[in-house]
Amino acid sequence: MLTRIDHVGIAVASLAEAIPRYEEAFGLKVVHQEDNDRQGVREAMLLVHSGEAGNSYVQLLEPLREDSPVGKFLAKRGPGIHHIAYGVADIDSALAALTTTGFDLVNSTPVHGTAGSRIAFVHPKGLGGVLTELVEAAEGH
Numbered sequence: 001m002l003t004r005i006d007h008v009g010i011a012v013a014s015l016a017e018a019i020p021r022y023e024e025a026f027g028l029k030v031v032h033q034e035d036n037d038r039q040g041v042r043e044a045m046l047l048v049h050s051g052e053a054g055n056s057y058v059q060l061l062e063p064l065r066e067d068s069p070v071g072k073f074l075a076k077r078g079p080g081i082h083h084i085a086y087g088v089a090d091i092d093s094a095l096a097a098l099t100t101t102g103f104d105l106v107n108s109t110p111v112h113g114t115a116g117s118r119i120a121f122v123h124p125k126g127l128g129g130v131l132t133e134l135v136e137a138a139e140g141h
């Protein structure tokens with residue numbers, strides 16, 4: 001079902017401060033930035049690897065609002081790894097399979113993700129405390 005690690009989502013208080021740190025540390029480059037109002041985040045995608053199965057990124061996430069998932073996470077736990085996202089070729093059949101096996105989905109149908117991707121979150125309580133995202137990337141991403 002899974003084709004790659006699409007990205008690791010990292011909650012930060014300030015993209016302006018976090019981006020130069022990641023660029024400096026690893027020579028990564030921001031290839032995409034976007035505000036996702038529904039998710040309450042301003043995000044920056046830094047490309048780590050391009051392969052046959054698609055791309056892998058570090059995703060830096062700054063909250064747009066205190067009552068958003070990343071805003072609440074920062075207030076409760078401080079900055080750090082917020083979620084892991086796996087690539088899938090067909091998100092509809094991946095979600096159907098997870099529903100059949102009894103997983104608690106945050107999104108039972110896909111919603112809009114980075115750069116035109118279709119995404120859905122699986123609740124952390126069934127996956128070792130790790131908030132997990134599935135990503136069906138848009139063509140070319």
Ligand code: MC0
Nearest residue numbers: 009036039041069070072082106113114121124129130131
């Ligand atoms: C909360 N919890 C987490 C967590 N956030 N555990 C692991 N990782 C996280 N990121 C845990 C809390 O510690 C708590 O555990 C329980 O979940 C309830 O926490 P809460 O603060 O009351 O939060 P809820 O219940 O209101 O919401 C949790 C939930 C939410 C996972 C449902 O954060 C959510 O809907 N997340 C999916 C959307 C999202 O994260 N969007 C931002 C990234 P205890 O044990 O204390 O009960 S958007 C994104 O990344 C997009 C743009 C993209 O990639 O394209």
